[in-house]
Amino acid sequence: MMPRLDVDLSRSLVESPQGGHNRWHPDIEPALRIRSGEVVTIATRDSFDGQITPAMTVADLARIDFSRGHPLTGPIHVAGAEPGDLLAVEVLDVTTAGYGFTLTTPQMGFLRDIYPAACLVHWTIADRVATSRDMPGLRLRAAPFMGVMGVAPSHEQMRRMLERETALLGDGGAVLPPEPRNAVPPRAAAGLRTLPPRENGGNLDIKQAVAGTTIYFPVAVDGALFSTGDAHFAQGDGEACGCAVEVAATLTARFSVLKGAARLANQTMPSLSRELPLPPSGPFHATTGTCITGTGRNLAEDVTQATRQALANMIEHIRYRYGYSLEQALVVANVAVDLRISQIVNVPNMIVTAFLPTDIFNG
Numbered sequence: 001m002m003p004r005l006d007v008d009l010s011r012s013l014v015e016s017p018q019g020g021h022n023r024w025h026p027d028i029e030p031a032l033r034i035r036s037g038e039v040v041t042i043a044t045r046d047s048f049d050g051q052i053t054p055a056m057t058v059a060d061l062a063r064i065d066f067s068r069g070h071p072l073t074g075p076i077h078v079a080g081a082e083p084g085d086l087l088a089v090e091v092l093d094v095t096t097a098g099y100g101f102t103l104t105t106p107q108m109g110f111l112r113d114i115y116p117a118a119c120l121v122h123w124t125i126a127d128r129v130a131t132s133r134d135m136p137g138l139r140l141r142a143a144p145f146m147g148v149m150g151v152a153p154s155h156e157q158m159r160r161m162l163e164r165e166t167a168l169l170g171d172g173g174a175v176l177p178p179e180p181r182n183a184v185p186p187r188a189a190a191g192l193r194t195l196p197p198r199e200n201g202g203n204l205d206i207k208q209a210v211a212g213t214t215i216y217f218p219v220a221v222d223g224a225l226f227s228t229g230d231a232h233f234a235q236g237d238g239e240a241c242g243c244a245v246e247v248a249a250t251l252t253a254r255f256s257v258l259k260g261a262a263r264l265a266n267q268t269m270p271s272l273s274r275e276l277p278l279p280p281s282g283p284f285h286a287t288t289g290t291c292i293t294g295t296g297r298n299l300a301e302d303v304t305q306a307t308r309q310a311l312a313n314m315i316e317h318i319r320y321r322y323g324y325s326l327e328q329a330l331v332v333a334n335v336a337v338d339l340r341i342s343q344i345v346n347v348p349n350m351i352v353t354a355f356l357p358t359d360i361f362n363g
Contacts, residue, residue: 074227
């Protein structure tokens with residue numbers, strides 16, 4: 001029988017902590033032990049640990065407790081995995097629940113300084129399509145993947161990560177420090193928050209990690225200790241303004257240990273490979289951005305500024321072309337707009353392009 005990890009979706013991880021956690025820490029006990037080459041089915045909660053319900057309104061977002069994210073299922077101990085190896089996770093299938101949501105808050109998103117908006121969209125998912133009364137005329141096709149996939153950091157890695165993030169916080173960076181409140185399990189209260197991606201993987205949010213893709217994680221502790229969660233039904237490449245279509249989901253994956261591969265390739269970050277073609281792109285409208293600020297100042301080789309300009313131009317296009325409100329335009333950017341670096345060689349001005357698939361609109 002195929003190994004399986006289940007969760008009780010009627011209860012949050014905080015209420016029912018067995019088989020899950022919401023901090024990265026090397027001392028969390030495995031929820032499952034498997035051999036290399038085995039296929040495992042893993043059920044996961046949504047990224048907000050069940051706090052968002054179909055009856056909620058935007059006003060209710062003030063009650064959301066961000067210390068509860070992300071609820072992850074695991075860890076999974078893979079026999080034979082040890083530092084210097086790669087853990088290959090072959091995604092075989094991702095199936096989602098029939099309800100999803102997208103939200104933004106004034107504290108979220110790449111352009112939160114110029115678009116400090118709050119919104120909440122409820123999605124109905126059926127026949128591999130998501131629709132919403134909050135987004136008339138919009139139909140999103142299924143492209144589900146796991147936003148968070150990762151292995152446990154070692155104690156030394158965790159120490160270095162905490163040191164550098166503490167320094168970044170002191171410099172005014174957007175950092176979530178350790179938070180004991182709602183930490184699962186309590187022994188991981190001093191562990192790493194799950195919001196940023198790191199060398200161990202984590203919140204990668206790479207939309208190409210769909211079924212048919214293999215992700216390779218450098219192993220830092222014996223057994224690798226793999227965990228996953230934060231499934232997305234659909235996402236724009238960049239998830240730029242807050243959240244994708246967030247869902248509870250089930251991942252089926254094959255786990256294989258590649259002995260010594262991380263050491264031989266000097267691989268220090270996760271990588272992905274895929275032998276199947278991704279679905280071809282369809283009709284689109286694209287906006288561009290370069291290294292010019294809103295005051296007309298020309299920055300040198302600044303991809304961040306080019307991204308900000310391309311994304312802001314796209315949000316205004318969506319509002320003008322489709323008649324959506326600012327909040328609705330931010331949702332479209334989250335779930336459908338793909339950000340691409342088009343060129344970084346023509347100094348001093350980089351070009352970033354924001355692509356909007358136009359076949360998602362049916363009215």
